Amino acid sequence: MLGVIIMLHIHRIIKVNQxxxxxxxxxVLYKGDHDVIISLSIINQKEKLSIGFNMIGNDTTHAQLVLxxxxxxxxxxxxxxxxxxxxxxxxxxxLLDEIGKYSFQIRLYDYDNDxxxxxxxxxxxxxxxxxxxxxxxxxx
Numbered sequence: 001m002l003g004v005i006i007m008l009h010i011h012r013i014i015k016v017n018q019x020x021x022x023x024x025x026x027x028v029l030y031k032g033d034h035d036v037i038i039s040l041s042i043i044n045q046k047e048k049l050s051i052g053f054n055m056i057g058n059d060t061t062h063a064q065l066v067l068x069x070x071x072x073x074x075x076x077x078x079x080x081x082x083x084x085x086x087x088x089x090x091x092x093x094x095l096l097d098e099i100g101k102y103s104f105q106i107r108l109y110d111y112d113n114d115x116x117x118x119x120x121x122x123x124x125x126x127x128x129x130x131x132x133x134x135x136x137x138x139x140x
Contacts, residue, residue, distance in 0.1 A: 007035050007090070008035075008036045009036075009037045009039065010027055010036060010037070010038050010039070011039040011086075012024055012025065012027060012038070012039070012041075013040075013041045013042075013043060014040055014041070014042045014043070014106070014119065014122060014125075015043050016042060016044045016119050017044075019120050020120055021105075021119050021120040021122045022122070023122050023125040026124065026125055026126065026127050027126040027127070028129065029091070029096055029126070029127070029128055029129070030128065030129050030130070030131040031096065031097075031098075031099055031128055031130060031134075032131055033091070033096065033128075034092050034096075035090060035091075035092065036090070036091045037088050037089070037091075038065075038088070038090075038091055039086045039087070039088050039089075040063075040065075040086065040087050040089070040106065041085055042106065042119060060108045060109065060110065060116060061082055061109065061110060061111045062081055062082060062108075062109040062110075062111075062113055063080055063082055063087035063089075063106055063107065063108050063109065064076060064077055064078070064079045064106070064107040064109070065077040065087075065089045065104055065105075065106055066104060066105045066107060067095060067102050067103075067104045067126065068102060068103045068104065068121075069097070069098045069100070069102055070098050070099070070101060070102065071098060073098075075094075075095050077089045077090070077091075077095070079109060079113060087106065096126075096128045098128065099128050099129060099130055100127075100128060101126070101127050102124070102126040102127070102128065103122060103123050103124060103125060103126075104122050104125055104126060105118055105119060105120070105121050106118070
């Protein structure tokens, strides 16, 4: 398996109901974590009793993650292609510089990358914590 790169993968579901976005559980990472794939499915609940539909559908082909750090600095990922109703964002170490709770929004784009819609903010949807150590670990 030479040349194969395996990244850690986290999947979450975001439910959008009118002007509120709620994540099924917060994304927890540690300062220094990088090259983690965060897959997000966005479900729009039209009514409380409806099953809902995936907002990343036929018209949405690309998405962008916009993070707001605890000190209110705005950081954006690259625009990524969506597949099977899921947007995969690769989180680099430069995006998660600060310990604390991050809020975020997702911008959804069509085939021509003309903006279609931005979902409401997911408050405190990503948490960056202090790791036990920043040093290399000793191997026993």
